[in-house]
Amino acid sequence: xxxxxxxxxxxxxxxxxxxxxxxxxxxxxxxxxxxxxxxxxxxxxxxxxxxxxxxxxxxxxxxxxxxxxxxxxxxxxxxxxxxxxxxxxxxxxxxxxxxxxxxxxxxxxxxxxxxxxxxxxxxxxxxxxxxxxxxxxxxxxxxxxxxxxxxxxxxxxxx
Amino acid sequence: xxxxxxxxxxxxxxxxxxxxxxxxxxxxxxxxxxxxxxxxxxxxxxxxxxxxxxxxxxxxxxxxxxxxxxxxxxxxxxxxxxxxxxxxxxxxxxxxxxxxxxxxxxxxxxxxxxxxxxxxxxxxxxxxxxxxxxxxxxxxxxxxxxxxxxxxxxxxxxx
DNA sequence: GGAAAATACTTTACACATCAACTATTGTCA
DNA sequence: TGACAATAGTTGATGTGTAAAGTATTTTCC
Numbered sequence: 432x433x434x435x436x437x438x439x440x441x442x443x444x445x446x447x448x449x450x451x452x453x454x455x456x457x458x459x460x461x462x463x464x465x466x467x468x469x470x471x472x473x474x475x476x477x478x479x480x481x482x483x484x485x486x487x488x489x490x491x492x493x494x495x496x497x498x499x500x501x502x503x504x505x506x507x508x509x510x511x512x513x514x515x516x517x518x519x520x521x522x523x524x525x526x527x528x529x530x531x532x533x534x535x536x537x538x539x540x541x542x543x544x545x546x547x548x549x550x551x552x553x554x555x556x557x558x559x560x561x562x563x564x565x566x567x568x569x570x571x572x573x574x575x576x577x578x579x580x581x582x583x584x585x586x587x588x589x590x
Numbered sequence: 591x592x593x594x595x596x597x598x599x600x601x602x603x604x605x606x607x608x609x610x611x612x613x614x615x616x617x618x619x620x621x622x623x624x625x626x627x628x629x630x631x632x633x634x635x636x637x638x639x640x641x642x643x644x645x646x647x648x649x650x651x652x653x654x655x656x657x658x659x660x661x662x663x664x665x666x667x668x669x670x671x672x673x674x675x676x677x678x679x680x681x682x683x684x685x686x687x688x689x690x691x692x693x694x695x696x697x698x699x700x701x702x703x704x705x706x707x708x709x710x711x712x713x714x715x716x717x718x719x720x721x722x723x724x725x726x727x728x729x730x731x732x733x734x735x736x737x738x739x740x741x742x743x744x745x746x747x748x749x
Numbered sequence: 750g751g752a753a754a755a756t757a758c759t760t761t762a763c764a765c766a767t768c769a770a771c772t773a774t775t776g777t778c779a
Numbered sequence: 780t781g782a783c784a785a786t787a788g789t790t791g792a793t794g795t796g797t798a799a800a801g802t803a804t805t806t807t808c809c
């Protein structure tokens with residue numbers, strides 16, 4: 432049983448390390464899913480990163496500092512600056528400097544931002560269900576468990 | 591059992607859809623792994639995308655058209671142009687136009703390119719083993735199976 | 750009280766990734 | 780044959796992600 436990715440990539444030799452196969456499968460599958468989800472978001476004028484920021488702000492229900500937003504996404508702080516710049520220019524969020532600590536900048540979602548992401552509350556989960564339709568519910572749960580276990584171990588490596 | 595990602599993202603409400611949890615876990619885990627692998631590659635002056643191209647060319651053993659390389663990576667053709675530009679400028683690959691079909695451009699890995707990626711043949715798999723040390727061999731195999739199943743279903747959606 | 754460290758954010762530079770539009774070449778077929 | 784479609788690759792615009800350096804503000808602590 433040589434594995435499917437191997438054939439897909441037209442590699443000649445079998446994978447020497449199963450770990451490499453895991454990593455490549457992880458990247459490739461994430462990419463394939465991401466492309467389709469980004470496409471849906473783009474129809475509403477948003478990128479994936481922008482949608483994530485708006486969703487986090489809506490979920491929190493109150494303004495959040497730049498760094499707090501960055502820590503909840505895949506992102507590093509420097510990238511957040513430009514991201515919020517674009518969202519602010521589009522009128523979806525606004526900045527406000529903190530009174531107590533003038534280094535901190537709070538980001539707040541605007542009414543226009545709330546309206547925009549509300550339009551995705553139906554189609555986005557529907558798309559996710561469709562994309563993951565190949566797995567049973569048990570398989571989805573098992574996939575989540577395995578991925579969390581990988582990240583748990585990665586965090587241990589940091590300590 | 592509320593799930594770990596949920597806590598990690600400091601979300602208030604439980605995930606409504608398990609599919610969303612799968613997608614977020616997939617992105618986040620791939621990102622965490624990618625950051626560490628990219629860091630190792632960068633020590634050798636390469637990015638992940640560049641390393642992939644070199645590895646594909648070495649594995650094939652002969653020059654490949656741009657499009658063929660792109661089809662074996664996560665990449666779209668337009669991005670491949672700039673990527674090969676940079677590799678060529680670094681002296682790691684070279685271009686050659688096909689004789690039979692003058693639209694096609696073949697990319698060949700140079701001796702310098704082979705030397706460079708040979709330096710990663712040891713440390714890269716070692717790093718991958720270390721990063722995935724949290725999973726048993728059976729769990730790695732199961733993770734691969736589930737990810738391949740997701741992609742199989744995605745391909746069916748295209749037909 | 751004041752120098753030094755820490756923190757929050759921005760700026761800059763570079764490398765991807767995506768899409769749309771463009772050029773050059775080849776294939777189709779009426 | 781000759782218009783037209785298809786294909787291979789490039790270019791340009793926009794957005795994202797990383798690292799390194801810079802600025803402003805606050806905290807620490809002697």
